[in-house]
Amino acid sequence: MSESAQATAIAFENVDVARGSVPVLHGFTLAIPAGETLALVGRSGAGKSTILKLINRLLLPDSGDVLVESRSTRDWSRFELRRRTGYVMQEVGLFPHMSIEENIATVPRLLGWEASRIAARVKELLDLVGLDAATFSERRPDQLSGGQRQRVGVARALAADPPILLMDEPFGALDPVTRGEMHREFRRIQRLVRKTVVLVTHDMAEAFALGTRVGVLADGALAMIGEPAAVARSSDPRVRPLLEPLMEATGVFAGTR
Amino acid sequence: MTLLHFWRTHASEFASLFGQHVLLVGASTLVAILAGVPIGILAARRPRVGAPIVWLANVVQTIPSLAMFGFLLPLPLVGGLGARVAIFVLILYALLPIIRTTTAGLRSIDHVLVEAGTAMGMTPSQLLREVELPLALPSIVAGIRVAAVIGVGTATIAAAVGAGGLGEYIFRGLSMVDPTVILAGAIPSAALALAIDGALTLVERALKRGTRARGGRATAIVASAMILIAAGVAGAAYARRGGAEVIRVGSKNFTEQIVLGEIVAQTIESRTSLRVERRLNLGGTFICDRALRSGDIDAYVEYSGTAQTAIFHGPVDTDARRVFEEITRRYAEAGLTVLDPLGFENTFAMLVRGDVATTLGLRTLSDAAAHAPSWRAGFGYEFLQRADGYPGLARTYGLRFVAPPTAMDLSLIYRAVAQGQVDFVAGDATSGLIDAYGLAMLEDDRHYFPPYDAAIVARAPVLLAHPEVRTALSALSGRITLADMRRMNRAVDADHRDPADVARQFLATVGHP
Numbered sequence: 129m130s131e132s133a134q135a136t137a138i139a140f141e142n143v144d145v146a147r148g149s150v151p152v153l154h155g156f157t158l159a160i161p162a163g164e165t166l167a168l169v170g171r172s173g174a175g176k177s178t179i180l181k182l183i184n185r186l187l188l189p190d191s192g193d194v195l196v197e198s199r200s201t202r203d204w205s206r207f208e209l210r211r212r213t214g215y216v217m218q219e220v221g222l223f224p225h226m227s228i229e230e231n232i233a234t235v236p237r238l239l240g241w242e243a244s245r246i247a248a249r250v251k252e253l254l255d256l257v258g259l260d261a262a263t264f265s266e267r268r269p270d271q272l273s274g275g276q277r278q279r280v281g282v283a284r285a286l287a288a289d290p291p292i293l294l295m296d297e298p299f300g301a302l303d304p305v306t307r308g309e310m311h312r313e314f315r316r317i318q319r320l321v322r323k324t325v326v327l328v329t330h331d332m333a334e335a336f337a338l339g340t341r342v343g344v345l346a347d348g349a350l351a352m353i354g355e356p357a358a359v360a361r362s363s364d365p366r367v368r369p370l371l372e373p374l375m376e377a378t379g380v381f382a383g384t385r
Numbered sequence: 386m387t388l389l390h391f392w393r394t395h396a397s398e399f400a401s402l403f404g405q406h407v408l409l410v411g412a413s414t415l416v417a418i419l420a421g422v423p424i425g426i427l428a429a430r431r432p433r434v435g436a437p438i439v440w441l442a443n444v445v446q447t448i449p450s451l452a453m454f455g456f457l458l459p460l461p462l463v464g465g466l467g468a469r470v471a472i473f474v475l476i477l478y479a480l481l482p483i484i485r486t487t488t489a490g491l492r493s494i495d496h497v498l499v500e501a502g503t504a505m506g507m508t509p510s511q512l513l514r515e516v517e518l519p520l521a522l523p524s525i526v527a528g529i530r531v532a533a534v535i536g537v538g539t540a541t542i543a544a545a546v547g548a549g550g551l552g553e554y555i556f557r558g559l560s561m562v563d564p565t566v567i568l569a570g571a572i573p574s575a576a577l578a579l580a581i582d583g584a585l586t587l588v589e590r591a592l593k594r595g596t597r598a599r600g601g602r603a604t605a606i607v608a609s610a611m612i613l614i615a616a617g618v619a620g621a622a623y624a625r626r627g628g629a630e631v632i633r634v635g636s637k638n639f640t641e642q643i644v645l646g647e648i649v650a651q652t653i654e655s656r657t658s659l660r661v662e663r664r665l666n667l668g669g670t671f672i673c674d675r676a677l678r679s680g681d682i683d684a685y686v687e688y689s690g691t692a693q694t695a696i697f698h699g700p701v702d703t704d705a706r707r708v709f710e711e712i713t714r715r716y717a718e719a720g721l722t723v724l725d726p727l728g729f730e731n732t733f734a735m736l737v738r739g740d741v742a743t744t745l746g747l748r749t750l751s752d753a754a755a756h757a758p759s760w761r762a763g764f765g766y767e768f769l770q771r772a773d774g775y776p777g778l779a780r781t782y783g784l785r786f787v788a789p790p791t792a793m794d795l796s797l798i799y800r801a802v803a804q805g806q807v808d809f810v811a812g813d814a815t816s817g818l819i820d821a822y823g824l825a826m827l828e829d830d831r832h833y834f835p836p837y838d839a840a841i842v843a844r845a846p847v848l849l850a851h852p853e854v855r856t857a858l859s860a861l862s863g864r865i866t867l868a869d870m871r872r873m874n875r876a877v878d879a880d881h882r883d884p885a886d887v888a889r890q891f892l893a894t895v896g897h898p
Contacts (some may be wrong), residue, residue: 210506221501225519234515235505284505369551 134197135164137292137324138183143192145178152178154348162291165318165325167339169370170333173266174345176328180294183326194291204281211235213321214285217296220277222269228254229265230282232276235288256317275306278315286321295327299334314376332370336360344370391569403573404666405549409468410536410701413475417532422481422525425487426513434495442481442766450542454668456579458546458675467664467681471540471548478539479532486528490521524792530585537578541570543854545638546672547664547681552576556666561797563881585603632847632854635673635682636665640788640877640884641731641815641870645686647888649841649858649866655892669767670695677842678719682845684715684858687723688731690835692716692842694773697752701773705836722845724855726838729870733768734814735778736802742825749830754782755807760808763801768811773835775811781833815867817875827865839865864895 138160145153152175162168170176174262175188181187182194185201194201196209223232229250236246254261257279269277285293299314314323315338318325320364329335343353344367351366352359359367392399428435453474482533494517502516502544518525535651544552557563588606614744632653636646645663654661664682667673674696690873692712693699699715702708713723735750745754768774769792778784786809793801795812802810803822812819814837841858848855873891 186500186504207506207508210504215501217497217501217504219497221495222498223498223501223516223520234502236512238506295604 131168135161137196138326139195139198140179140182141193141195143194144188145175145182145187145194148275151348153182153189156190156349158343158350158353160324160326162324163322165338165340166343166344167335168326168328168339168343169330169335170328170345171330171370176295176330176345179345180215180296180326180328183292184210184215184295187211191339211239211288212290212292214287214290214293216278216281216285216293216295216298218300220281222277222280222284224269225270227265228259228267228269228272231269231280232284232287233292234284239288241288243328249287251284253286256286256320257283258313259283269296273306274302275310278302278310282314282317286317288325293323293325295325297329298327300331307334314338332374336374344353388565388568388572391565393496395569399569399573402549402551402553402570403577405468406537406540406574406577408506408550409471409475409540409543409548409579409719410533411549413472413540414479414529414533414536416472417468417483418529419781420476421483421528421532422487424480425484425565426526428484428489429488429491431661437485439481439488442477442484444475446481450478450539451545451668453477454546455541455672459679465520467546468543468548470546472544472844473672474543475536475539478765482531482535483525486531487521490524494520495522508834514637523589526589526592530589531584531634533581533585535579537574537581541574542668547635547667547676553666557643557884559794563878565881604744631662632684632851633659633662633664633682635676635685636845637666637669637673637685638666639813640874641813642666642686642818643884644870644873644877644888644891645727645839645862645865647885648861648892649684649686651888651892652857653854655862657851657853659854661853677721677844680844683847684841686727686839687842688837689726690732690773690837690838691771692723693835695767695771698772701777701833701835703832703835705838708836709746709838709840716842720845722843722848722855724841724843724859726840727837727861727865728816728863729865729867731813731815731839731870732818732829733839734775734812734816736799736810736812736819737808737822737827737829738802738805739823739825741808742827744838745828747825747897750778750782750784751830753827754784757784757786757809760786761788761806762786762809763793763807764790764811765795765798778833781831794824812873815870817873818879820871821879839870865891 136159140156140158143153143156144151145156168176168179176177178187182189182201183196184204185204188202196204196213201209203299209369218258226234232250232253233246241249250265251261251346254264254371259279262277264280269280272280281298295381299310302310327335327338341353341356342356342359344351344359344362344364346366352362352364360371362368362371387530411439424435424438428439454470456473457470497519498516499512502512507515517872527746540548540550541552541555543550544556551570551574555567555574557567558566558570579823587675607764633679634650634653643665646663650661651658664676667676667682670687670691673682673685673687677685687696689705689708689712692709692715694701697712699717701712702711703710709723709726716723733755737747737753741747745752745756764775769790775790791807795809798810798812799816799818801807802824814826818824841861843854843858876887877884
């Protein structure tokens with residue numbers, strides 16, 4: 129394996145995707161280095177979720193290639209690929225008929241881990257996401273608050289220690305206070321686990337809060353990608369409208385953290 | 386006879402009928418689950434393939450159960466008398482609710498959960514096992530509950546084809562016009578339905594509340610109960626098979642036939658060393674005839690005129706001797722032997738209320754024809770259809786009624802005319818209820834009805850293999866008079882005595898010929 133292959137976890141090469149006759153992505157090209165947290169921002173319908181689905185082969189491109197660990201998603205076994213990419217979504221999607229422990233253990237179970245190894249891993253993950261294992265293991269999803277559910281969602285996505293984590297509007301359904309808390313939690317967890325994270329959001333503040341790089345999507349292509357500070361200073365007419373709500377909220381936008 | 390007394394005196398019979406009922410419902414529901422759930426999954430996944438199957442199950446559901454038994458009886462493999470055809474019919478009825486709720490349960494699952502499972506790398510079968518089926522399970526159990534409750538009800542009808550079960554009491558009670566006997570079958574059947582409904586409702590609730598582990602346990606309990614029941618059925622079927630030296634005696638579904646069936650059965654039991662299996666109270670003439678030809682029964686009592694017109698579709702003939710020779714020949718061609726007549730004739734009795742006959746001075750059917758236009762008539766299903774039944778009778782006497790005759794169950798006819806719900810009915814000349822209800826029988830003065838001499842019809846190979854059976858049964862020839870038959874019918878119908886006792890007493894008085 130070459131040096132660059134190790135460095136680039138995910139690459140989009142000239143990808144076209146259309147939904148019916150409507151193009152969603154057109155000539156989309158992007159390289160995501162291993163270990164970075166890329167936050168993709170765009171309006172609804174900008175193709176954010178499509179990008180995630182291309183990575184874990186919930187979708188295949190109409191033309192072009194998506195490479196995960198240098199291998200085209202067409203050549204991956206879809207089940208193997210998905211078990212190596214954690215997936216966190218806004219609705220969380222915890223299985224209501226399973227306990228918290230069983231939910232987190234889903235992928236390890238699919239991979240055929242031994243029961244003792246699964247139990248140890250579940251406990252470790254509950255600790256990681258800040259939930260007390262003794263209290264929460266046996267609970268059902270409907271006995272948890274929204275923030276607790278999303279912590280479990282993150283733990284479930286990380287269960288089999290996948291190198292890649294995909295997050296689709298993960299904290300969008302939470303109230304602002306909880307969301308802020310989850311942002312801090314995410315940064316703490318990411319410092320510990322160092323995954324390649326691709327996160328999509330319509331909220332520029334969230335993108336700045338979480339991303340080591342921020343990409344702005346418009347009309348099926350990347351309008352801009354760069355460090356949060358560079359994006360914040362952009363005068364690109366496709367980027368400015370996404371920044372405006374931030375400036376209104378804070379009066380003067382004072383750069384990034 | 387009170388209900389409790391009836392159950393006490395029939396305890397072992399009750400236990401076995403109740404057991405049969407549970408087995409019929411259990412076995413059919415189990416098979417319907419094994420077939421219905423996969424069909425339901427298919428229908429949810431591939432609506433284009435599934436829709437026709439669901440449509441078919443829908444159509445099946447609309448067929449009245451008795452008609453369904455009628456369709457299936459002559460078919461190979463699933464047809465014939467007994468538990469097999471009953472279970473098959475019950476399966477067909479149980480399929481629809483199970484397919485429906487499986488499909489509905491799968492379709493109602495939040496797509497987010499399916500997407501989550503897929504994104505985690507579940508294969509379609511893992512998704513089904515881990516996510517979709519567990520989430521659809523409460524809905525599927527609801528379908529099983531509906532199917533089982535319907536099954537308990539439908540299984541009572543299965544007694545008409547000799548499958549046993551609690552319906553035996555209901556049919557027996559209907560033909561004896563004895564509400565106690567009807568209730569002896571109907572109450573436990575209703576209780577069984579309620580118990581199943583309650584138990585499965587609990588399972589359903591536990592599944593909705595519980596997590597995967599608990600749901601799994603509940604499912605395991607239900608599944609093992611089902612398997613136990615299936616094992617029981619297999620055991621019972623196997624046990625039934627044992628012992629080839631069995632003579633199966635059948636009868637139609639009215640009192641006289643049941644008493645005659647008992648007389649035939651008890652005669653074989655007391656005069657030979659063979660075991661007798663009673664398949665009494667089967668449906669009408671057609672079911673008995675098919676059962677005899679297919680070997681599901683070995684003997685039953687038929688009436689010459691009925692055989693001539695209803696079975697062999699011959700012309701209506703009023704010469705008793707010619708008719709008997711004709712049916713003997715026709716039966717022989719089918720490998721069946723008619724023994725000499727038992728001695729009495731059970732012709733159709735055209736009945737009106739006694740006080741009506743006295744007031745109007747009615748003695749014959751010709752007398753009655755003048756008054757018929759202001760009357761309502763009630764006839765059994767067979768009488769309405771048969772060549773020697775209502776159409777010819779109406780032609781012969783120029784009978785017209787206020788409205789087309791009402792089709793009624795034979796067992797209800799006597800009471801219906803006695804209570805004035807109808808004015809004119811066709812009953813049996815030998816019925817004990819004619820005297821009990823004070824009805825008047827009108828004379829067939831134009832000799833429309835053919836002779837109806839009662840005679841035992843048996844499978845020729847059985848009589849050849851067991852000449853002692855032939856000897857025993859032939860001894861009954863000419864021994865049962867019309868008066869004997871009316872008395873025995875009355876003992877059962879009016880005095881609510883047990884047909885087996887009545888038969889035993891009769892055989893004792895004639896000194897076991």
